[in-house]
Amino acid sequence: MYLLGIDGGQTSTKSCLYDHDNGTCLLASGPPIDHMLTLNGQTKSKQGIQQSLQTLLARTTLMKTVDAAFVSISGVHKEHEDMIKGWIAECLRVDRFVIEGDVKANLAGASAGRNDGVLLIGGGGSIGYYCDGPHEFVAGGYGHILGDEGSAYWIGLQAIKAGIRYDNGLGPQTVLHDRILDRFGETSYWGVKKQVHADKIGRGDIADLATLVEKAANEGDAVAQSVLLQAGTELGELAVSVLTQMRASGIAGMDAVRTVYPTGGVFQSARWVRRSLEQTLRAYDPGVDVRDPSYPPIVGAILLAAESLGRSVHLPVIDRTLAEGEMRA
Structure with missing residues (x-):
């Protein structure tokens, strides 16, 4: 089972792929997003999300479908959800989406769920x-x-x-x-x-x-x-x-x-x-x-992706990735 977390912020856009069955975790970064209420902001946000995903996917050849993705986007609104799903679908297939503003993933990461x-x-x-x-x-x-x-x-x-x-x-x-x-x-x-x-x-x-x-x-x-x-x-x-x-x-x-x-x-x-x-x-x-x-927002996104399927994340896998210096707040 694969879980995807995306944390789009005004500093950078992070994506994380968690392999629940094999206990592995990969992280990638891309350009920052911007407020989604303008065309320029939407263009910038699409670039941030897709470049981060493309970098992530270049590091694995095993995954075909993501079971659940939690997308955390600063300043997102309900009317933007289909647009964001479409950007991600251009990169990979996702069976289940949850798209929220950035506070939920921030809180989940900070409090370790x-x-x-x-x-x-x-x-x-x-x-x-x-x-x-x-x-x-x-x-x-x-x-x-x-x-x-x-x-x-x-x-x-x-x-x-x-x-x-x-x-x-x-x-x-x-x-x-x-x-x-x-x-x-x-x-x-x-x-x-x-x-x-x-x-x-x-x-x-x-x-x-x-x-x-x-x-x-x-x-x-x-x-x-x-x-x-x-x-x-x-x-x-x-x-x-x-x-x-x-x-x-x-x-x-x-x-x-x-x-x-x-x-x-x-x-x-x-x-x-x-x-x-x-x-x-x-x-x-x-x-x-x-x-x-306890953890950066991108980890919170993975925790919430797992929660959406009634599953949990093995935090020592996350800790190992952190210790290797591949995931930072």
């Missing part, structure tokens, strides 16, 4: 999420225009705004001012504005500024430190919102959930973002347990 805590994503976007099957609780997830507080994009945008405020004499001095201009090859923020509105500086470019902000914060820049600390607070408040919703629901067992799984590159900022996150959570409930994810 237990779903015993709140998922908190802090990557290119941000969202807080919990699901125990019939019940779902969500905070955030509105995208970079309406939300994504605390995300890498949000951090980059705050850094640009801080540079503009200093330029206008409205904010404190910060090394971010000159470093952002240097990053984008400009001498003024009018030039940055022009590039942004001409789509020459994209969402990913702004999100990439988060590493620049981290470096400035570690060097002692107070503005950069403030941006990252506020990012941790914003992310913490998403998790607090989910926990509060759960406890107010009156559903049995919801008030016993006290684990939070932070996932995504933003949490690599242990000194600033992660510390602020934990302070925010423990101000709400000192008993909250902040745990690192």
Whole structure:
């Protein structure tokens, strides 16, 4: 029995083939996807999924049909399901599909399939999420225009705004001012504005500024430190919102959930973002347990593919693949 997991994100698209009978696991990566609501986003997403699958399939000659596939796609909507199935069908045959947004595979991977805590994503976007099957609780997830507080994009945008405020004499001095201009090859923020509105500086470019902000914060820049600390607070408040919703629901067992799984590159900022996150959570409930994810989202996709058939995954096979360095968060 073959299981396929696909994790399409804004950094890369991962695919994983799990051979349930022989206990083997293969992983491949492809380009990132984009939001599916535009033609350009659909084209980019098709390329990401198919290139990842083609790389994966080039590594095996044994498989003819996949019994179940769980496809985890950031920003997917119901009307896109047939389109995604068609892209995959151009590469291989799949008997059973499950297509969901990225939160379910993230939670399944982070919790090793237990779903015993709140998922908190802090990557290119941000969202807080919990699901125990019939019940779902969500905070955030509105995208970079309406939300994504605390995300890498949000951090980059705050850094640009801080540079503009200093330029206008409205904010404190910060090394971010000159470093952002240097990053984008400009001498003024009018030039940055022009590039942004001409789509020459994209969402990913702004999100990439988060590493620049981290470096400035570690060097002692107070503005950069403030941006990252506020990012941790914003992310913490998403998790607090989910926990509060759960406890107010009156559903049995919801008030016993006290684990939070932070996932995504933003949490690599242990000194600033992660510390602020934990302070925010423990101000709400000192008993909250902040745990690192057990597995990356692509493993969550495999776990959910197996679950769709009433089967389980032999996690030591996954652990062996991880130990060989072939599967990373």
